[in-house]
Amino acid sequence: MASPLTAIERHLVEQLLSPAASAQHSSGDVSHAELRPFVSEISRISRSYTGHEVGETLAQPVGSLLAAEAYALYYLPINAAKVAHLAPLVQSPKRCLKVLDFGSGPGTAPLALLATIPNNLEVVCVERSAPMRAVAERLLKSWKGSTSLSSLTLTPSLPQDGELFDVIIAANSLAELGQKDADVLLKRLLALLGPQGFLIMLEPGQPKHTRRLMEIRDTLIEDLTPLFPCTRSTLCPMLASSETDWCHGSLTWSQPPLSRQLDSLLGFNKHRIKYSAFVFQRGAELKPGVRVIVPAERTRRGIEITVCGEDFYGPVRIKKGQRSDDTRALEKSAVFDRVELSEPPQAELSQSVVTTSSEL
């Protein structure tokens, strides 16, 4: 079976490119002539993102159908990969989940959820750009997978308070808001999140956007339980202890072929994708263990791994001569892996510690 991202790329090609390009995509590269108009739009959109000052409102860079399609062809699979990575955190006994996607663009996050989680979805896409809404409608309504889209609403503004959602997503959309609008939005999203509801916030993997998201995280912990990356319910120690550190990870994905071809035409490289994200759940238990922030580094005194957990932030050391099968999970863990230790983390781990690790 095709991976979720390969299936999503195939769907984009079938819906947005010509039948000839779709046939070419099945066996190799798509013709440059077909991609050329999209490539120049993607370059223009990219320049407007990189030139945008964090905390200022971004002037709408996607104002035409061509721009919305170009965004979908290039950015949708990249952002969907991040949502798909986090989607297993959304665990609910409900057969159908009500999903609100703020700044949905071409339907990136709902498509990623449809391709990865077992629940059917009732989706509300909030999107100010009419061409983005048109592309989202086309892509979501034509999606055929094992889980289904029970209903789809596309609207330029948030629903009234009173309606409650099981999953709320804001992916790469807070980045486009000025600070005042972002503050108002967060209050509204909190009011719309139902009991046991999940809030997924993703931002571009850049230091300033990430630091801003870390500040937002600190304002949400009174109401919501962090599920990712934090395994702590208190203020972010990285934010408090450094002016520059930013809590981010990077995904290695099997980049689908059109994404690779567009990268090569654009001179970009999304072989690995940096991301910053926070996932919360209302009324949930905190996850046990610590999150790896800096993976294993050799020092004179042993192996050090920087971790963050409920009562601990900093390096833990496995002393020379104490490495064993029991410490291997911690030693081998990557950034954002969650590691459980058989005893509370401390700067120097004891000889008897046993570690186990998982991705989420």
Ligand SMILES: C[S@@+](CC[C@H](N)C(=O)[O-])C[C@H]1O[C@@H](n2cnc3c(N)ncnc32)[C@H](O)[C@@H]1O
């Ligand atoms: C960078 S795109 C992200 C699209 C999608 N979430 C993704 O991750 O690929 C941000 C989207 O947010 C939308 N947006 C920004 N401000 C908005 C607002 N105040 N109301 C509704 N949509 C907004 C923009 O039009 C744009 O389509």
